[in-house]
Amino acid sequence: MSKTSVVKTLSVLVLFLAASFVTATAQGEGSIEGDIVVLRALDKITARTLDLYVPIDEMVAFGSLSIHPRKCLKRPPEDPPETSTFLVITEINEGVEPVRLFSGWMFASSPAINALEHPVYDVWVIDCRISDPDASKDKE
Incomplete structure (x- = not known):
């Protein structure tokens, strides 16, 4: 087996594992739905x-950037910690049509798995605040 085919095979395997992780985590089985997303935003130019x-x-x-969280899930305290948030991030500049930069799940424990790709800004998930855990159970 050539070195190139080994690299391609490993790349496919890594992508498959990452996709499986994203799908399993995003489904939020046993997770509690939150009301408020805590994000950290960085302007790389001004720091x-x-x-x-x-x-x-x-x-x-x-x-x-216009940041619109659609869903926020947090695992219960007895499970390994994880916060996942579905975000829609759009860039809005005057005189130009808005451009959707990101639409998908971000994970607090693995920000590099599904990150915003932008030359000026970084956005990542810090936490998911739950105002009343009993109220989120009533929604189910």
């Missing part, structure tokens, strides 16, 4: 960071 507390289904602006 400014800001912690954003964004309620589900509301939008917040950071620079030219």
Whole structure:
């Protein structure tokens, strides 16, 4: 087996494992649904960071980004810690059509698995706040 075919095989395996991890984690089996997403945003030009507390289904602006969390899941305390959030991130510049940069699940424990790719901004998940755990069980 050539070195190139080994690298291709390993690449496919890594992508498969990452996709399996993302799917299993995003399904949130046994997870508690949160009300507020805690994100950390970085402007790479100014080195400014800001912690954003964004309620589900509301939008917040950071620079030219519009960040819209759709769902936030957190594992119960007895399970290994994990917070996963479904985000839609759009870049809005004056005089130009908005551009969707990211739409998918981000994970607090593995921010590199599914990250925002942008030359100026980084956004990652810190936490999922749950105002009343009993209220989220009533939604099910």
